[in-house]
Amino acid sequence: MSASDKVSRRSAMKAGLAALAGCAAASSALAQSDDSEPKLSKTRVHYQWKPSAQGSHCSICANFTAPSSCHIVEGVIAPNGYCLVFAPLDIDLNK
Numbered sequence: 001m002s003a004s005d006k007v008s009r010r011s012a013m014k015a016g017l018a019a020l021a022g023c024a025a026a027s028s029a030l031a032q033s034d035d036s037e038p039k040l041s042k043t044r045v046h047y048q049w050k051p052s053a054q055g056s057h058c059s060i061c062a063n064f065t066a067p068s069s070c071h072i073v074e075g076v077i078a079p080n081g082y083c084l085v086f087a088p089l090d091i092d093l094n095k
Contacts (some may be wrong), residue, residue, distance in 0.1 A: 008022055008054050016067035028071055037068070039071075039072060039073055039074035040072055040074065040085070041073075041074060042073060042075060042083070043075070045072070045073055045083040045084045046084050047073060047077075047081060047082070047083040048081060048082050048083065049078050049080070049081050050079060050080060050081070050082070051081070051082040052082050053082070056060070056082055056086055056088070057079065057080050057081065057082055058077050058078060058079055058080065058081045058082065058083075058086075059069065059080065059088050060088055061086050061087055061088065061089065062087040062088070063084050063085060063086075063087055064077065064079070067079070072085050073085065
């Protein structure tokens with residue numbers, strides 16, 4: 001083996017750490033689902049803890065996930081809350 005064929009300990013450690021970092025980044029990216037798009041802040045959607053309009057509240061919104069989350073808005077969401085991205089479920093509120 002010639003002197004140019006030898007690998008220094010330092011270069012081997014650098015290559016190993018770079019490979020490890022690449023594996024960690026790849027596994028982190030694979031762990032995220034397709035639903036992992038960033039959510040909007042409550043401030044941005046003008047979230048309110050109480051509904052502003054009669055009959056418009058989070059528990060009957062298509063984006064609400066019981067008991068207290070939303071597909072679009074970040075953080076804890078109250079079933080009686082309201083925001084600008086309210087999208088009513090296809091239900092009859094008069095029943």
